[in-house]
Amino acid sequence: MLVVTCPICNASGDETDFHYGGQAHVRRPATADPLNITDEEQRDYLFIRHNPKGLHFERWRCDRGCGKWFHAARDTVTMEFKATYGITELPPVELMKEAKGPWADYFKMRMKEKA
């Protein structure tokens, strides 16, 4: 039973007071360009998820508190929450650098977009 702290209202509680929302930073292709989505892009959006051993990025909702969605960086081995951050935000830079595998690729792409 994880202890989760909401970065919006600061409430701390058992994970059952929160709602787990799956992997963070999944981009919905239809929001950007609804008319040109390949089957592969739609498949990846709906079904393909990372499953890292270690640092992972997730969505959570403060179910019995303020009701807001937020992002969390969590280590799937130690279960430690490394950071929580806004639902429209990217993780702290040091965690993006620490990320491995598909997460590292993703954040590199996002940083390039920003620049």
Next chain:
Amino acid sequence: MSTKPYRLAEGGSRIDRSRKVTFSFDGKDISGFAGDTLASAVLASGQKLFGRSFKYHRPRGLVGLGSEEMNALIGVGVGSRHEPNLRATQIEIFDGLAAESQNRWPSLKYDIGAINSKFSRFLPAGFYYKTFMWPKSFWKHVYEPFIRKAAGLGKAPEGRDPDMYEHMHVHADVIIIGGGLAGLTAAEAAASTGVKVLLCDENPVLGGIADLTAGMIDGECVEAYTTAAAARLAAKSNVHILTRTTVVGHFHHNYLMAFERVGDHDPAILASGAPKHRLWKIRADKVVVATGALERPIAFANNDRPNIMLASAVRGLLDRYGVTPGSNGVVFTNNDDAYLTAFALKKAGVNVRIVDSRSRSDGTLVKRAIAAGIDVQLSSVISAVEGTVGVTAVKIAAYRKGQGRVITEKRVDCDFIAMSGGWNPALHIWCHNGGKIQFDDRLQSFRPKSHTDNIVAIGAANGTMSVEATLAEAQTLAKKTKTFKVEEPSRGALESLWFAPATGKYNEGNKHFIDFQNDVTAADLELAQREGYESVEHTKRYTTFGMATDQGKTSNLNGLGVISEATGKTIPEIGVTTFRPPYTPYSFGSIAGSLTNDLFLPIRRTPIFEWHMEHGAVFEPVGQWRRSYTYPQASEDKHQAINREILCVRNKVGLLDASTLGKIEIKGPDAAEFLDRIYTNTFSTLKVGKCRYGLMMNELGFLTDDGVTVRLAEDHFIMHTTSGGADRIGAWLEEWLQTEWTQYKVFVTPVTEQWAQFAVAGPRARDVLSKLSPDFDISNEAFPHMSFRQGLIGGYPVRVYRISFSGELSYEVATPANFGQGLWNAIMEAGDEFGLSAYGTEALHVLRAEKGYIVVGDESDGTVTPIDVGLEGMVSKKKPDFIGKRSLEQSFLKGPNRKQLVGLFTADPTEVLPDGAYAVAQAKDKPPMEMIGQVTSTYMSPTLGRSIAMALIENGRARMGEVISFPLEGGKVMKATITDTVFYDKEGGRIHG
């Protein structure tokens, strides 16, 4: 010897010889003393037999001292208070306690199932998989009933549990698991820093096995030290001590669960109103594992005979209860610790000899034993045991490490054996949440290595077996460490002994038991290796080794030792099976806690609930709601009542409490655009004051909800959802707004419970409402179908939606919840002259099915698209994006073989198809048959005077007029003709009436 030869004349630190206690075991009255366990009292009475084993029904006696006991599983209490599978070693006796042995029939002494033992060569490892494979038809009538009767330990209680249980939640700075020497010292150390300490121990008395431990601390025996420490802790305000409380699991972020047996040991506690058990849910900053160690049995031939016990158990029986298992004992060991048992026996006047598999030991205890004149036979093992319901003699064979056969042996009379194969740190709690362990050659066992949580293991649980080192280790939590003057015997090295060779071959009448509770022998584990179950996890599941209620506490290492010798791999190479919670079983009552009966699930009641009760409503659960199913009157049965209600709506007018309908207000400048994204159809074109039916898909393109949404103002909508979907859809809308379309200025507010809402439906609906003098024009022209008015009706503030789920002229009238009952009464009264009657949810469902209206959840099951149910026209082709649009474009969701919604007329109009019945391409005598669909809604329609149904059928819309078959149970086949889904008023004129 006295009349009770097994109760010594003196001794017994836990018993009060002045207080006699009488209880029954298998119907026989037995007396013991206050402080006895069931185990000690029954043994003191001279009975060695406590149960029969699981598979072979072999006679079994006590083995252990506490929660590690695997044989003596006892059912306690009668009727609804019966509790099976309790360990005799943990049951504290009281006057009137009723206990019974298990897994025997007709009696413990004469057990029919013991025949299994004779056929044991036909019951090898994995015998379920090997034996019950064929013939196939035998499974249902022969094998399964046999296995069901034979399987399982104990019997379930009868009737409702009359006792109370509760959950407790607690936070602690430090939790210390285990109140022995290590735990008590650590608790004092932690408490001295001022933090909040929780100390849990599964025994009634703190101290662990300090009383059975040799050594002196500051000039006092170890037990005197622990007793004093326990007393000091009890006086501290920052220390919370829970005895009879087993920490059963350790979970993420130092969350722990502990099971407290509050009232099991004393009926007066239960009678005072206390709960029987408590389940503690604990969150701790730091966890200290001081769970001690568990003694290993030795795998020698027929090591399961009654009166073969762990050396620590024999020592405990003598010291705590003044009970001896017999008068002539053998201590069989591979380590120094068991010598303490020999001393205790000798001191009690019991004849004892020691059989030690090691060739030498330079420990103090061994030297002392020899000096005391105890017969110590080194380089020896027990190779045979004589006796079946007890021990009459053993054979002692010469042995050196690695030897597999017996060369010479001699017979020695004895009546009990105390065995010790070494000690295993109790790693369970350490490992539950991913603690790493390492093999320790000195212990020939695993000990803690590393953990990612804030958790430490100390003392024997950490593999630290000396008193001095334990005291030092336990003070790591203190600011200032104390030093103690400790004297303790030096210990010689242990030498592993995983298998003691036997007279003859072990599979000829001899069994070396590894897992006593599941009857797994060394031969079974070796067979599993030969058959290729190389992974220890596979061996475990194939042989059921370590899978019983004791979860391999005493058997795990011995099993690994046998596998190691069979495969030539080292134990660390083999690895251990996963330790899973719980450490010991805990009661279902404690899991349920107080969440039973009325507290099991909160019930949601509409504002009209009381009225429904008073008018004889039959209720049905819809999510957490209780809705009126129907209102049977005087002599009516439910079926008649439903038919009357339906015809009342069709011919006159009915009133439905629709307050449970989900209501969500959606407000803001972007509300219309947001709804265009949510629904498959368009809402931005909806005019103010108008209603529109909408369909929602999830992102996979499947139907997820439906309902009517009304435009109250340019920037203000009220959305209706299904009764069961209100919370889910509300949260879902929030999710999209917060996470995807964050640019939208929209508020989503669930208002379901703020409004009472009723459907007034039927040809006279307008007459009823007109009588309540609405302050707006209610005429058909001024207030047409699918429009909305706000105003007063009967003086009540209302929102009125002219929408229909029955196909009749219908208004849904909503008023603030507190006005609900008043408005309901007013409508009932006004409707009286028009024949108005309340109708329930079943009538509602038949009415909508007669019109072919779908119910999301009946006609759809999470794999059904709007196209499947014939609502393709409601899926916008103009909007660039809405939820599910792109998925719905996938070819397989538009393919030709999808199941499509159709209507059905049964061949016999009086027969109603069963709900969920499968349609087949061709009915045959027996399966397999190709299934082509299933019934989704099915009713007897009083309006049409015949049965109707809807079904999802492959290519259904192309099969109009086709007759299809529904094979039912018992070989019956029903036939039905595929038809349109609209059964009544196909032109739809009535709705505009």
